[in-house]
Amino acid sequence: TSQVVQVNGGQSLTADNTANSTMMPVTKRSPKDYIFGKVIGEGSYSTVYLAKDIHTNREHAIKVCQKKQIIRENKRDQVKREKDALNVLSNSGSSFFVKLYCTFQDTERLYFVMSYAKNGDMLPYINKVGSFDAACTRFYSGEILRALEHLHDLNIMHRDLKPENILLDHNLHIKVADFGCSKILEQPDTADKSILNENNPRPRSNSFVGTAQYVSPELLTEKTISPSSDLWALGCIIYQMIAGLPPFRSRSEYMLFRKILNLDYVYPDGFNADAKDLVQKLLVLDPNERLGSKDTQRYTSIRSHPFYKGLDFDTLHLTNPPPIY
Ligand code: ADE
Numbered sequence: 001t002s003q004v005v006q007v008n009g010g011q012s013l014t015a016d017n018t019a020n021s022t023m024m025p026v027t028k029r030s031p032k033d034y035i036f037g038k039v040i041g042e043g044s045y046s047t048v049y050l051a052k053d054i055h056t057n058r059e060h061a062i063k064v065c066q067k068k069q070i071i072r073e074n075k076r077d078q079v080k081r082e083k084d085a086l087n088v089l090s091n092s093g094s095s096f097f098v099k100l101y102c103t104f105q106d107t108e109r110l111y112f113v114m115s116y117a118k119n120g121d122m123l124p125y126i127n128k129v130g131s132f133d134a135a136c137t138r139f140y141s142g143e144i145l146r147a148l149e150h151l152h153d154l155n156i157m158h159r160d161l162k163p164e165n166i167l168l169d170h171n172l173h174i175k176v177a178d179f180g181c182s183k184i185l186e187q188p189d190t191a192d193k194s195i196l197n198e199n200n201p202r203p204r205s206n207s208f209v210g211t212a213q214y215v216s217p218e219l220l221t222e223k224t225i226s227p228s229s230d231l232w233a234l235g236c237i238i239y240q241m242i243a244g245l246p247p248f249r250s251r252s253e254y255m256l257f258r259k260i261l262n263l264d265y266v267y268p269d270g271f272n273a274d275a276k277d278l279v280q281k282l283l284v285l286d287p288n289e290r291l292g293s294k295d296t297q298r299y300t301s302i303r304s305h306p307f308y309k310g311l312d313f314d315t316l317h318l319t320n321p322p323p324i325y
Contacts, residue, residue, distance in 0.1 A: 029104045031111065034062065040120070043180070045075045050116060060101065063112040070110070078180040079110065085156050085179035086112070092154060095317050096147035098167065098177040117167030117175045125324050126163055131244040134272050135322040138308060140166075141238045143174045143316050148234065149298050151176075152227040155185040161233035162214045163240065172321045183225060212253050213246045217261050218287045228287035231299075235282025235290075242275055243268050247283065261285075274307035281305070 034051040041048030046065045053060060070079055086100035101113040122140070126132065132140065144166065151158060158165075160181040167175045216232035218224050239247045247265035250256035259265065263285060267276055281291035282302075292299040303313055312319075 029102050029113070031104075031106060034060070034113075036062070040116075043178070045069050045073055045078070051113075059116045059118075061098070061114045061116040063114065065110040065112075067105075067108055067110060075180075081182050081184075082179045083112070084184060085182040086114070088154055088156065088184070089151075089179075092150065094147070094150045096143060096150060096174055096176055098175045114177075115169075115175065117177070118170040119168035119172055121164050121177075122166040122168060122174070123163040125168070126241055126244065129325050132241040133322075133325060134242075134275070136324055137238060137241040137272075137275060138311055139316065139319075139322050140174065141234065141241065142308060142311050142313055144176070144234060144237065145299055145302055146313060146316060147174065147176045148227075148230050152230070153297075157183045157185065157225065157227050158230050158233075159183060160211055160214075161230050161237065162211050163237060164211075166237075172324070173317055185225065185227070212256055213248055215257075215260065216287065217285050220257050220261060224287070226287050226293075228290050228293045231282055231290045231292050231302075232287070235279050238275060238282070239265075239267075239279045242271055247279075272307070274305070274309075278302075278305050278307045 033054055035054060037050040037052065039047055040050050040061060041063075043063075046063050048061050048063045051060050051062045052058070065075075065079060070076055083100070083103065086098070089097045090100045098117065099115040101115070103113065104111050144161075148158075148161075156179075158176065158179065158181070160178060161176075165176065165178040167177050169175050214233040214236045216229040218226070219229055236246050236248070248256055248259045250259060263283065265283075267279075278291070284290045287293060291305070292302045295301050302308075303311075
């Protein structure tokens with residue numbers, strides 16, 4: 001710890017001359033401030049540990065990235081995207097996202113200290129119970145919609161929305177995680193318009209981001225960037241909550257992409273009729289024709305869909321979630 005020294009006028013400075021009004025030494029955190037426990041997640045270039053802050057006794061999820069691996073696998077952009085998006089979100093006051101508390105590094109690794117979502121990700125819940133009932137689907141897709149409203153309002157696209165990235169906290173409310181594929185849009189209203197392409201006639205050779213089963217058709221063809229791609233993923237997730245499996249499935253990625261582009265999927269017998277109508281309006285090939293894509297503030301046209309009749313979106317985070325079955 002750096003030493004606090006008292007200088008004239010009572011202003012405190014730390015040994016490295018950082019002004020400090022609280023008289024507390026200003027020190028960057030280090031791995032020594034945490035007790036590292038079990039592995040709770042593994043990504044392509046990172047491992048997430050459960051860890052306890054030795055000063056506060058609070059549990060956190062710490063994402064650890066090996067610098068060598070990030071450079072070797074060319075993931076610097078992803079790491080930066082994740083940090084930027086999490087920083088914006090952490091300062092925005094929404095409870096629907098994993099919060100980034102601090103970051104630090106040592107010679108070999110980068111550390112992201114985040115909120116710990118005690119109940120893990122949503123996928124095992126969907127798989128275990130086979131499917132959610134209507135009340136559960138309404139509630140959880142409602143929370144995801146709220147999260148998307150907040151995200152898109154901040155001009156951030158998630159681009160890898162799927163049940164594995166939707167975590168559940170101690171109260172079984174959602175925390176959206178994994179912003180490694182996210183994109184902060186500079187001009188939300190023009191980003192998807194052809195004007196931008198006039199100056200840049202060659203299609204963007206944007207490398208494929210996201211997860212194959214939830215990728216939107218426009219990302220496969222035009223490689224356009226629009227928040228509407230997250231609405232496509234929402235449609236896939238609502239389908240999966242009810243049917244137990246995502247709408248587009250295939251052994252090969254090639255066949256999967258063909259199915260997505262042909263809108264080749266079916267609804268199982270007994271699929272809730274209102275939910276079917278909603279999913280049909282989200283799984284629309286043209287991103288500008290998807291339900292919600294023309295909404296300016298909040299996804300009012302999705303909120304007012306019959307499937308959500310009676311749901312109070314504004315108090316979801318204060319409501320007890322319905323039991324999952
Ligand atoms: N797995 C990955 N990130 C996590 C988090 N923040 N909480 C719980 N499990 C996680």
